[in-house]
Amino acid sequence: MSARLHAIGQARIEAEPAFLHDLGLVESHAWALLESGATDRRSPCHAPSVATLSDDGPQVRTVTLRHVDRVSAALRFNADARGGLVNQLMADPRAAVHMYHAAQKTQLRLRTQAMLHRSDALALATWQATDPSAKRCYLVPPPGSPAGAPASGLPTALERRRPRDDESDAGFVHFCVVELKIAAIEWLHLHAIHKRRARFELREGRWQGTWLTP
Ligand SMILES: Cc1cc2nc3c(=O)[nH]c(=O)nc-3n(C[C@H](O)[C@H](O)[C@H](O)COP(=O)(O)O)c2cc1C
Numbered sequence: 001m002s003a004r005l006h007a008i009g010q011a012r013i014e015a016e017p018a019f020l021h022d023l024g025l026v027e028s029h030a031w032a033l034l035e036s037g038a039t040d041r042r043s044p045c046h047a048p049s050v051a052t053l054s055d056d057g058p059q060v061r062t063v064t065l066r067h068v069d070r071v072s073a074a075l076r077f078n079a080d081a082r083g084g085l086v087n088q089l090m091a092d093p094r095a096a097v098h099m100y101h102a103a104q105k106t107q108l109r110l111r112t113q114a115m116l117h118r119s120d121a122l123a124l125a126t127w128q129a130t131d132p133s134a135k136r137c138y139l140v141p142p143p144g145s146p147a148g149a150p151a152s153g154l155p156t157a158l159e160r161r162r163p164r165d166d167e168s169d170a171g172f173v174h175f176c177v178v179e180l181k182i183a184a185i186e187w188l189h190l191h192a193i194h195k196r197r198a199r200f201e202l203r204e205g206r207w208q209g210t211w212l213t214p
Pocket of ligand 1: 047084144
């Protein structure tokens with residue numbers, strides 16, 4: 001990212017990001033952060049929060065970002081189809097996504113619409129590419145159901161070892177790829193000196209950006 005040197009008082013010299021004055025660069029910055037969430041396990045964007053609507057009001061939880069595609073404006077993560085998250089999206093596909101990258105001093109908020117993939121080609125391909133120890137998570141009783149005692153929910157035999165494919169494949173019936181189609185991205189950069197906010201909305205296939213007051 002290109003930068004101009006920016007003098008702060010006499011003592012401190014800071015790099016001023018070029019995106020402070022360029023909406024196109026802001027859009028690229030937002031997508032770069034999003035994409036890092038799918039490709040870099042150490043990125044804070046790897047574990048965004050996803051909010052849904054339920055009969056009890058809004059619900060929010062952490063998920064693990066698996067895939068981000070700028071061209072189709074979509075992101076993906078995996079979930080248990082029996083859990084509150086998927087059930088809430090079946091009732092109302094609207095979802096909000098939040099992530100904060102502290103080193104980049106940037107918050108992203110996404111407005112999205114969910115498409116749920118169960119037992120389709122995408123779900124099968126994703127399942128086949130999933131590590132057996134992660135597949136194991138789909139062998140538990142329904143997530144959120146009473147456990148009666150402290151428990152992982154895993155079959156005892158699989159608590160401490162990787163399942164074989166034939167053991168973990170029983171979980172596929174509960175496996176859901178959640179695809180969130182991104183309709184709007186709100187980007188907020190809160191630096192001590194310079195602050196900016198911008199929104200990008202997908203209208204008739206084109207992203208339209210606008211600066212906002214932070
Ligand atoms: C670091 C982290 C990553 C997580 N990743 C996922 C995920 O990718 N998919 C998922 O369904 N739950 C994930 N969870 C668990 C959810 O936060 C949540 O507990 C679970 O989805 C049940 O929530 P629900 O009752 O709203 O369905 C993750 C939790 C943590 C702490």
